[in-house]
Amino acid sequence: MPAVFIGVRHHSPACARLVRERIRELAPAHVLIEGPVDMNDRLGELLLGHELPVAVFSYLRTDAGTRLSWSPFCEYSPEWVALTEGTAAGAQVRFIDLPAWHRAFADRDNRYSDGEMRYSEVTARLCQEFAVDNNDTLWDHMVEIRAGRGPGWADELAERLETYFDLLRGETDSSAADAEREAYMAAWVRAAVADAGDRPVLVVTGGLHRPALIPLAATGGTAWPEVPRPPAGAVGDSYLVPYSNQRLDAFRGYQSGMPSPGYYERLWADGPEQAAQGLMESVALRLRKRKQRVSTADLIAARTQAGGLAALRGHAVPARTDVLDALVSALVSDALEQRLPWTSDGVMAPGAHPAVVEMVNALTGETKGKLHADTPLPPLLSAVDTELAELGLDGDGRVRLDLTDERDLRRSRVLHRLRVLGIPGVDRHSGPSGGADPTAVEEWSLRRSDLWLAALIEAAAHGATLPGAATVALERRAAPGAGVGVLAGVLFDAALCGVDVLASGLGDRVAEGVATASDLGAVGEVLGTVLGLWRHDRLLGSAGSPLLAEVLDAAATRVMWLAEGTLGSGPADLPRLAAIAALRDALRHAQDVLSVHTGDVLGLGQRIATRPGVPVDLAGAGMGLSWALGSPGELRLPADPKRTGDYLAGLFALAREEVIADDEVLSALDAHVDGLTEHEFLVALPALRLAFEFFPPLEREAIARGLLVRRGLRGPATALLRGPADPLLAAEAAELEARVADLLAREGLLGAPTTVEAQDD
Template identity: 55%
Template sequence: MAVTFLGVRHHSPACARLVADTIRSLRPAYVLVEGPADMNHRMDELLLGHELPIAVYTGYRDPQRRHGSWTPLCDYSPEWTALAAGRDAGAELRFIDLPAWHPALAEVRNRYADAEARYGEVTGRLCRAFAVDNVDALWDHLFEIQPADGLAERLAAYFDLVRGDTPAGSDDMAREAYMARWIRAAAADAGGRPVVVVTGGFHRPALIRLAERGDRNWPEVPRPPADAVVGSYLVPYSFRRLDAFDGYQAGMPSPGYYQHLWESGPAEAARRLTEAVTARLRARRQPVSTADLIAARITADGIAAMRGHPRPARVDVLDGLAGALVNEAIETPLPWATRGPLRAGAHPVIVEMIAALSGDRVGRLHPSTPLPPLAHAVLAVLGDPGEERLDLGEDAGRERSRFLHRLRVLRIPGVARTSGPRLGGGTEPVERWTLTESGDRLPALIEAGGYGVDPQEAAAAVLAERIRGADLDELADVLFDTALCGIGELTGQVLDDLARAVGAAAELGSLGRTLTVALAMWRHDELFGTSGATTLATVVEAATHRALWLAEGVRGGPAPADLQRVDAMTAVRDALRHAGPSLGLDTHAALGVADRLAACQEAPPDLRGASMGLAWSLRGTAAADPARALRGAFVPASAGDWLAGLFALAREEVLHTPGMLESLDELVGEMTDHDFLVALPALRQAFGFFPPRERHLIATRLVERRAGGGSGWDLMRLDAAPELVAAGRALDERVEAALRREGLIAS
């Protein structure tokens, strides 16, 4: 067979040049490329004239499995140059690998992620032999910055060595057997003319062996199961998504650098990298002098010579820049000495260097590229950027709200709700949304197209996926989202699951959260479109009973207040108050539980306070002298926790009961400085349950008590101009946003 096998590393400029040169030289009858065979009939679409990087996104969904994967391509991907050069040479182009949805690729999120983990032992020995830190530096050392002479032979020797006698897994064996069938059929059909095969180097040795014997008929493209939904579309991609420093385990990290290497060679790539780092640092007002750049260049050249490089490689340039620009000690390894996402807390100069390496290129699809129905459905009605106010009491407002919530569930960028009904919060009849432009919107819509043809179908599929295996907290979230999205058929399913989960619930906080959601939807059924959902009433009733039963069994000494537990007691109070008569809830039994818990010294302070508040708010009067109860519970280490529970459930009762604030003021005044500092964090948390208007009322009464008159604002104002405070807060927000953006603190 006149077959030339080219084993490559994905996204390698050296391999891309070799592939293009080989095809131009041989002018083969067929160019066979590792890629999804079900895209062969859409080769013209792939070669429309897009601005790379782009990717083929494949979404797969059946009753048992959901899978999404990408086949990314950039200018210097060997697979791309194979297609482009093959088309120019008049060759027949074929992808020869199994479709991305196939079970053999079920664990593959990215088809062109390297197989280095499978031969890590060999590459580890090579790294030690050549005194380099990792396989990326090894690859540059052996191939990217070396002369092109003999590259094909060196690549073949490298991949023969790293694969060795390592047995492939069953998935790789299935893929290689399938690719070999395409190779045999193409060789037979070529009639003696050349055939060029471009695959990952890991597969090359096996394909050479498998292509020697077997049938020579064209293989069929596998069809998905009848109950599966499969879609493949081109999506714009970006260098950020290609970068190993952002978590993509591709063949090459630092795509911006390798784009320069592809376009201009090692010397120019080194110069452009230095310029990009300098520009980024100066844009952030980091001083970079000409002397620093000279020192970085001299250091990089010296390191390259020491390492035996004819020209500075990527790590040589980076080491030179780090040596010249970073003056402080660095406690962690430099990121290019390892692999994976950039660690939080990295030096700011290092962060800018990694960003310069990555580049900011974003692909663009040709205008004639087909889009999935979902993208058309959304873009036709989404509207222009701006603010939207929706009245949920009107049909038009509810429909628009449901449309935007479906996009939120699908995680479409540039669609953000700023106010409205929230889980565990109020049920405002008005929503406000902000729509902004986003370069990531089209890719997200294309990828979400695998879930359905319109926003309702796609959002329903996402929510159905979230239901499977969800715990009580997650079911509460899904219930709320199904209601906001207006997907009634799922609401009933979630409610049935919730009803079963409530009966087995063992955690008071999660149960309270579920009760909060179910009660809000029961009370405002017209707003949420849940009228007639009888299971809602069952969930409210069962959750109320179960929460009281769980609460009575909680024991524990002083500890920080558990606000989820307090919220659960608040949910019980609201259920008894708003649904008790309609649903026949036993308020008398609930009061008995509350009284017992309030007097139980083995119960946590926050739960005792909340139980007293529950009984007080339901009766309208305290069962015992509240001031006396306050004195009995006021222990510096736990007073704030007890008050947090009390204030959460009986804030207004406390505020308007004579003597309560005065008693509390006396107790605080009697505390030693040490006790006050111990109690202060919890006290601040407790008083946070009062809204600003009520805090002002408390401050006014304290001023009257202490000073005989005056304004409560005196206790609530800072001795600083409002504009200074506002500027300080704005600065804090900008600093935090910058730190998160640069990966210096966790998001």
């Protein structure tokens, strides 16, 4: 007997109803389902009695990286109904698709993401024909609100689905990956048909696969296919994880083909009439909780409009978009600045109207899955629970750690490992921010939410122990192509975690990334981070590391090369100045491990200080670099007043101490600023303020004291630092007064008050 094929849209209640109806009608010998074939000997885990939604989480870890994939199921997923109803009917139930780690899934992280359906020429023409906005609305119109209504509904729906998916597949190019999957699934179908004899075989797959599977299953061998195994040297496994409606929602990025899971949850449980009513009630409740006015009259108007829209659109009962459009009409009186989310494909854009946001949230629902207590879990979870219990970190609340205490340092490393794995509820509020940061105290807050379990199961893809998983997670962040700024963060996180990622090749990877980077500021960030770790961090165990020394040398060399070639204009670039300062510090404190020498860096400083076309702030930094290394040169302030502050920012960033110690330099700067006109000073003031922020308060006070002495004035220097008003505002006001005075003088109005008084008399 040939197989019966049902092509479905994933997470469609209508398709789930059809699958349930066919299983009860046919009592098949085999039920074959699009799903990960390597889970077939573990189907009992899926049937333990979980609270849905749940997903099969699969991973494959190789030297090239880690591949992750999810196969989610909710109560109304056709695949879930096929599994549970098929088992209840006594059928042999099997998944028949390739494992999630297979190369056929290399370009997707979700087995059931049929995003290509959204862009078919067929759906575009059908949307135009039925005057609907997108494929989701089209699907509701053609399928969802018709399922289960009237005699013969199952046959009518099956015919409708077959026609739709045949048209869709006819104009959709199949990929090589889909062809490989379909050939494999067809082999399972042939074997099941041969085994079933004269009893039926039911095959439940995505609708796009059905047209290809029917001819493929008609000819070929009938032996049961082998289950593929991971490649040699790879580590892979699958586990169940709790899922949620938020992760299933297309409005939030899940490309399953079905948005608004909360609505379809109601549709599955109660039918379209109750789903529409429940949606209105949910929206009203959410808006009222947020102190938004929703009157009884508003709801009556929305319900009336939903019924009218349904009749106009040919729906026996209001569909999802009928209700949403009616709610917007009744509740939103403001102009909308963007399209309504349900009228287009993709995620909801930022800036949507608050009432619209609440409508989308009401459609999403708040259902969260929960695994049965007997569900097998990866070893990482027990390892984490053991460590947290031993260290007194297994409760919720605030945690204060002293990193000079050996036990607290160990606790810190455990928390940082959880942080880099992205485990929710592990938040650091304060602590060291860099290798040179003297802070030795950390403040954390811990809170286990319902996301904790799923996140830890997914983190198990990186390893079975907490140090091992954190190591792999850090290595993934430092994958080829990662920016040098990311690499700097990885290095610091590695030290905080106390994992030996440097020995695993991360140091070489960072050095390679630095050697090809083109962003001077980013390379400088790496240099500063590594220098701090190499110099100071005996606390974190990274001080004097030979591998860090290699990165240090590569970064210093690259900073010199990039600074040499930097040309252009523009305001002061603080990351660029920080890079030159990091080079100065590396030469001062780590010269023994650098391949560049003082003479090389001095030459660089003098060249960028004098070469035409060099940005003004970088020219100032070049001069400051020379001064800082003991070779002062002539101060070369720019002729353009508005660039003075940029030049000084570079000078002060590199040679603040040298400037404050040399009264002749401060006198020259004082004379230069004093020589500016009021307009020139106003133009130069913002950049000047930025430049002088490089001096801490005590040094600014010393500069102010010298300014008073040079002018023969007496009084507290602090008075110059704390004026009654914003200096920029005062300067702008003074210039405005001067312009008004000039205008009055030109118009002969400076003596006007006397004349006016005479007229008044």
